[in-house]
Amino acid sequence: MVGAATSTAYSATKLALVGLAKSLGLEGKEHGILVNTVATSGYSPGAAKAIQSDQVMEAMTKYMPAADIAPGVLWLAHQDFQATGQSFAVAGRLMTQIFLAETQGYMGSQDLEWSLEDIGDHWDEVTDKTDYNIPTDAAVFGPLLFQRFSAGRSELKRDELQKGFEKR
Known part of the structure; x- marks a missing residue:
């Protein structure tokens, strides 16, 4: 979604999903259906293959364990959560909202x-x-x-x- 060299199709698809979630969020809201997107970042064997720096790998392992993503994703499915058609990011213990302006x-x-x-x-x-x-x-x-x-x-x-x- 933010763009990455050699990942054109991946980046384009992620942004397309943002638009899809915005539209589905509007369509589903009157039926009590909430639709959002979440972009996650965390240390995993797949992520490790793309990291070229031992220092970055060490920081990811320390600050971005994959398990830390779960509470942020679960909050989006919680009964008290009411946003729809929005995009969020969870990286380790950092949760943010992503928006187009x-x-x-x-x-x-x-x-x-x-x-x-x-x-x-x-x-x-x-x-x-x-x-x-x-x-x-x-x-x-x-x-x-x-x-x-x-x-x-x-x-x-x-x-x-x-x-x-x-x-x-």
Whole structure:
């Protein structure tokens, strides 16, 4: 999911599963079915084959025993756990949430020419991670996107936008 040289198909498949879990999480929620993904990292004979450093191997053995992954995975199946359509990681005793985010970006003017040079001149804005959105689903993302296009003008009303992206 984070990319690795010589692991193109593996990485692409992992990210595809994130999208699948997001969609299944939305579809299953009304039926009490929660769907999430978990990316695990821990010392195992398979992981050991990929490690080229004795120091890294020693640290993995100490801080990332495979058995330490179980409580994090079990929490995701616990009756008190309520998140759905999310992605988590468990590495040893570290549990984190993984998410896709969108920066505020750069909005080119409708009154000026839109060009690759314009984008290049504002690339710092495109990639500025100090403020970002975490799209939860298309029904939330779509209206937000179109609100940004209208930049506060009343061309598209919020309720009309939401109707446009509702599940059919």
